[in-house]
Amino acid sequence: MVNRHIEAIIVTLLYFICLYFWILPIQGNSFPYGEVDAASHFAIADYTTSTNKPITILPFYIDKRYGRDNAYKNHRLWYHPPYHMAFSIAQIISNDRITSVFFANAIFSSLIVLSVYFIIRKLFGFLPAFLSSFMLIFSMRDIMVYLWGQWPERMGFAYLPLVIYCFYKYSLSYLHKKEKPIYLYLTSLLLVCNLFVHPMTFIHTILTLLIFSFLLLIKEKKLFFSIRHLLISVILFILIVSIFPLQTLNVIVRLKSNKYDKAEPNSFSRLFRWTGGLNAEGSVPNAYFSYKDMIGGYWTIPLIILGILVILLRRNNKTVIIFSWLIGLYIMIHLDVIGISGRVHRSLSATAHIFYPLVAIGLLSLVSYAKYFGIYKKYVKYGVILVFLVLFINSNGKAAYLQLKNAYSGIIRVTPYQLEVSEWIKDNIPEKAQIPSFGALTQAKSRWIWMLSHRYVPYIQSFSDKRMVNATHILLDYSDRAIIGDKKTIAYMQDWERKNLANATLLYNKNYIKVYKIGNQI
Amino acid sequence: MEIRFNNRLLITFTFLFIVIFSLITLKFIAFKVILGFILLFILPFYLILDNFDLDMEEKIIFSFFIGVIFFSSLVYLIGNLFGVRFSIILTFIILIFSNLFLKKFIFKNKNKSNKDIE
Numbered sequence: 001m002v003n004r005h006i007e008a009i010i011v012t013l014l015y016f017i018c019l020y021f022w023i024l025p026i027q028g029n030s031f032p033y034g035e036v037d038a039a040s041h042f043a044i045a046d047y048t049t050s051t052n053k054p055i056t057i058l059p060f061y062i063d064k065r066y067g068r069d070n071a072y073k074n075h076r077l078w079y080h081p082p083y084h085m086a087f088s089i090a091q092i093i094s095n096d097r098i099t100s101v102f103f104a105n106a107i108f109s110s111l112i113v114l115s116v117y118f119i120i121r122k123l124f125g126f127l128p129a130f131l132s133s134f135m136l137i138f139s140m141r142d143i144m145v146y147l148w149g150q151w152p153e154r155m156g157f158a159y160l161p162l163v164i165y166c167f168y169k170y171s172l173s174y175l176h177k178k179e180k181p182i183y184l185y186l187t188s189l190l191l192v193c194n195l196f197v198h199p200m201t202f203i204h205t206i207l208t209l210l211i212f213s214f215l216l217l218i219k220e221k222k223l224f225f226s227i228r229h230l231l232i233s234v235i236l237f238i239l240i241v242s243i244f245p246l247q248t249l250n251v252i253v254r255l256k257s258n259k260y261d262k263a264e265p266n267s268f269s270r271l272f273r274w275t276g277g278l279n280a281e282g283s284v285p286n287a288y289f290s291y292k293d294m295i296g297g298y299w300t301i302p303l304i305i306l307g308i309l310v311i312l313l314r315r316n317n318k319t320v321i322i323f324s325w326l327i328g329l330y331i332m333i334h335l336d337v338i339g340i341s342g343r344v345h346r347s348l349s350a351t352a353h354i355f356y357p358l359v360a361i362g363l364l365s366l367v368s369y370a371k372y373f374g375i376y377k378k379y380v381k382y383g384v385i386l387v388f389l390v391l392f393i394n395s396n397g398k399a400a401y402l403q404l405k406n407a408y409s410g411i412i413r414v415t416p417y418q419l420e421v422s423e424w425i426k427d428n429i430p431e432k433a434q435i436p437s438f439g440a441l442t443q444a445k446s447r448w449i450w451m452l453s454h455r456y457v458p459y460i461q462s463f464s465d466k467r468m469v470n471a472t473h474i475l476l477d478y479s480d481r482a483i484i485g486d487k488k489t490i491a492y493m494q495d496w497e498r499k500n501l502a503n504a505t506l507l508y509n510k511n512y513i514k515v516y517k518i519g520n521q522i
Numbered sequence: 523m524e525i526r527f528n529n530r531l532l533i534t535f536t537f538l539f540i541v542i543f544s545l546i547t548l549k550f551i552a553f554k555v556i557l558g559f560i561l562l563f564i565l566p567f568y569l570i571l572d573n574f575d576l577d578m579e580e581k582i583i584f585s586f587f588i589g590v591i592f593f594s595s596l597v598y599l600i601g602n603l604f605g606v607r608f609s610i611i612l613t614f615i616i617l618i619f620s621n622l623f624l625k626k627f628i629f630k631n632k633n634k635s636n637k638d639i640e
């Protein structure tokens with residue numbers, strides 16, 4: 001039994017260690033990084049802060065890419081506003097444009113470490129909770145998705161453990177005839193938050209809740225909630241989600257149309273495999289589907305199986321929660337079997353959240369046999385745990401550290417030159433300008449320039465691109481090509497510049513980046 | 523008395539962690555963001571949840587997870603009228619006063635009965 005104050009210090013230390021690792025990409029390099037999604041999340045907060053006004057109707061430069069993403073009402077903000085508003089608050093209170101957002105994102109994305117600690121601590125005690133959270137710090141799939149830029153999804157998954165915990169506490173209080181409806185109302189509030197952060201993770205949570213309710217009903221053979229309390233919670237939920245009708249209806253319209261997620265049903269054999277047979281069509285690397293690379297060495301599989309056996313054998317209300325969580329995840333990542341495949345590989349990123357607690361439960365069930373070692377039982381128990389931690393750090397810790405430390409290093413992320421030109425464009429070029437950009441190394445970098453400059457700066461790979469037709473300006477970025485020594489592309493760009501921009505006005509010419517004003521008027 | 527001392531010690535430790543962490547990582551940016559989040563997202567909702575029969579860990583964790591979204595939602599809604607910067611301050615004041623109102627009028631019997639127990 002650990003003293004609760006010492007425990008609080010250990011948890012604080014654990015979380016700060018986690019944050020230290022997760023902010024490695026921005027320690028010593030404050031330039032933005034991530035794929036196109038990351039730039040879009042940054043853009044919403046950044047525009048809000050710079051104008052001091054929340055976004056309702058999308059500004060021109062965001063609308064050019066995301067104008068149809070709100071399927072209920074085009075040209076309106078497509079996400080529920082609070083998640084991005086929190087980034088804007090971070091920018092305002094720190095008076096910093098870029099690092100504050102990435103730091104706030106590190107806090108939000110790593111919240112799963114705290115929420116898993118919380119639920120496992122409440123259900124199974126300190127050691128399993130500590131081990132689960134410790135492992136989650138180095139969860140490769142979580143880290144990769146966090147680095148790429150699916151930011152809200154990372155935070156959304158952190159709500160699931162809290163929602164099921166509150167629902168479990170309410171059911172328990174009802175079954176013991178000491179009703180505590182506050183837990184049901186908290187379930188409702190947390191569900192609203194979950195929906196506002198990310199709809200897909202909300203579906204994960206709802207599915208887990210339904211499975212938990214079903215299993216509890218079978219186990220207890222009676223209702224475990226008051227209809228009155230349930231009605232109040234549902235009304236509470238509906239009332240609060242109604243404060244952002246355009247975004248809530250967007251979720252409903254998208255779910256009903258389901259046009260992005262329909263695909264040919266995958267093979268039935270997928271049901272017997274976890275990731276096998278999944279294919280994200282090149283949008284993620286192959287390692288993303290590997291157990292060894294993402295979860296840990298194969299030596300952890302027996303511990304997961306042992307963990308599952310323990311919860312199946314105990315069959316109390318606590319283990320029903322873990323079992324429901326596991327079944328919920330299993331269903332979500334096997335939706336491709338019934339032809340819904342669009343989000344399956346993204347659901348996969350929630351695997352560690354339940355696998356690691358199972359590993360911890362499995363390991364500690366083994367360690368419980370230490371009692372047969374008499375006076376040496378403590379040494380055996382903590383010795384085994386120490387060996388486990390060393391093995392885990394060796395298999396996952398090192399890889400996670402390197403992944404975070406070397407994330408988007410060098411010119412893979414926006415360079416100081418590109419940030420400078422973005423800020424110049426923001427201050428000097430009209431709002432509705434259309435500025436095709438040629439030369440940046442990747443589309444993601446170009447998208448960052450687009451969002452940092454608050455102007456429409458589409459990425460083109462050919463000067464005959466259709467987006468050249470309405471161009472008012474053009475951005476020729478030689479800087480990346482000069483660094484990598486891409487003489488062929490530089491020659492192509494120079495040739496085009498000489499032939500086509502002889503009469504254009506050169507507005508910016510610095511650090512191998514040029515901005516011209518060309519024919520079309522705004 | 524001992525518990526109070528321990529709580530103070532815990533708060534001191536946490537504050538020290540924040541200072542050391544900020545110094546070795548992102549300096550003032552990390553410090554301001556962490557303290558800002560504690561003040562704006564956790565504190566108002568912790569005070570509100572304190573009116574209910576929940577244990578301390580539950581109040582801390584729920585206040586952050588609910589606070590970050592509800593505080594930001596209120597800033598968004600009020601910000602449409604007064605601008606984001608001013609609405610951050612206004613939202614904080616509204617939430618602190620809401621808690622005082624709840625304590626004085628809604629939960630006064632509960633607080634009274636707690637005092638009777640003490």
